[in-house]
Amino acid sequence: MKKFFTKKLNVLWISLVCAALWGSAFPVIKISYEKLSIAQEDIFSKIYFAGIRFFIASLLVFLAARLLFRMPLKIRRDQVKFIVLLGLLQTSLQYFFFYIGIANTSGIKSAILQSGSTFFVVVAAHFIYRDDKMDMRKVVSLILGFGGIVLINIGKGFDLHFKLLGEGFLIGTALVSAFATFFVKGISKKINPVILTGGQMFAGSLFLLAVGKIGMGARMLAFDKVSLGLLLYASFLSATAFLLWYTLLKYNRAGELSIYRLFIPVFGALFSVLFIEGEVLTGKLLGGLALVVAGMIVLNLKRENGHFEQQP
Numbered sequence: 495m496k497k498f499f500t501k502k503l504n505v506l507w508i509s510l511v512c513a514a515l516w517g518s519a520f521p522v523i524k525i526s527y528e529k530l531s532i533a534q535e536d537i538f539s540k541i542y543f544a545g546i547r548f549f550i551a552s553l554l555v556f557l558a559a560r561l562l563f564r565m566p567l568k569i570r571r572d573q574v575k576f577i578v579l580l581g582l583l584q585t586s587l588q589y590f591f592f593y594i595g596i597a598n599t600s601g602i603k604s605a606i607l608q609s610g611s612t613f614f615v616v617v618a619a620h621f622i623y624r625d626d627k628m629d630m631r632k633v634v635s636l637i638l639g640f641g642g643i644v645l646i647n648i649g650k651g652f653d654l655h656f657k658l659l660g661e662g663f664l665i666g667t668a669l670v671s672a673f674a675t676f677f678v679k680g681i682s683k684k685i686n687p688v689i690l691t692g693g694q695m696f697a698g699s700l701f702l703l704a705v706g707k708i709g710m711g712a713r714m715l716a717f718d719k720v721s722l723g724l725l726l727y728a729s730f731l732s733a734t735a736f737l738l739w740y741t742l743l744k745y746n747r748a749g750e751l752s753i754y755r756l757f758i759p760v761f762g763a764l765f766s767v768l769f770i771e772g773e774v775l776t777g778k779l780l781g782g783l784a785l786v787v788a789g790m791i792v793l794n795l796k797r798e799n800g801h802f803e804q805q806p
Contacts, residue, residue: 499745502794508738509754515735517761521769522728529721540593542706543715543725548585548699550729555692555737569689576681577693584674584736585698588667590705595663607661609643609759610668612636612752615675619749622676626747635789639756642785645778646763675748682744691737753793760786 498504523543526532532539559565569577592608599607616636620628656662682690717725742751760783766773 495741496745499741505742505746505751506754506790506794508742509751510757512735512739512742513754513757514761515731516755516758517763518765519728519731520759520762521766522724522731524766524770526721526724526728529718529724530715532715534597537593537597538706538709539713539715540597540706541590541702542710544589544593545699545702545704545706546715547725547728548589548695548732549703550726551733551736552692552696552699554729554733555688555695558733559688559692563688565686565688567689569693573685573689576685577690578697580674580677580681580690581694581697581699582701583670583677584694586701588670588674589698589702591663591667591670595660595667598657598660599664606640606643607664607668609640609756610665611671611675612639612755614668614672615752616749618672618676619747619752623747623749626749628749631792631795632750632753635753635793636756638785638789638792639753642782642789643756643759644782645785646760646782648778675743675752678740678743679748682740687740687744688737691733691740695732695736750793754790756786756789 499508526543527540530539530543532543556567560567595607613636616628616632619626678690763773763779764783767775767779
């Protein structure tokens, strides 16, 4: 397992699969809101929808663990507190901040601030881990990656205004995500990533369901075949992406791995072009994609004797 998840090529394609899955959530959730008639300002219905999504995702992980991997679903008593804490961080707090923040922030600032967790992880990893130091390779990768995200989102409403419930909450999302990354890195050595993934999503979903339902009151979400199918896909992508990502984090450097997350908004934009009416493929999108890809190429090079050479 360790050999497979530390091989450079495998890390690359698995990271891209995770980014593509998370990126596909952008159009899926947007279309889901339309089908369920959830208004832009209806934050509690969005939180409730997220709670249902992650609750189902946790069940999918446990079913896969039992039926596909033949794993015993045993959680030791000393592991429960770590799983619950991760659920509150990775699922509850992160998505609570996210849904409120994104509803009160323009498109370009949302994309930039959501990607801030990558910056926080890379910088913090420099001081936390001896083998995950900042170098010119990572700096150039970050510059190119963020440049691509900015290019894709130019024209979506950038200003210098700051609102606690907007930009403030998105910064909170990025900080919580970064902290959760290091937390997972530490506890995944003691807890199987499959149990960790399913457990944290189950624990975190309960908070989202409770907060969302309290805010919604007597209102209900009316699902049809299309919206139910989208919900199941959103649950599947979360279960699959988090399971793969936690396994990668167990065996690889957090700072270097997190840079691949810059692909998430790029995939989000590409999938939106494919599935959302009115979204079109533009030169900005292609240029942004090229910059992010260039950043990942630089990331996968190392400097030896004054020259960049491909890592094995």
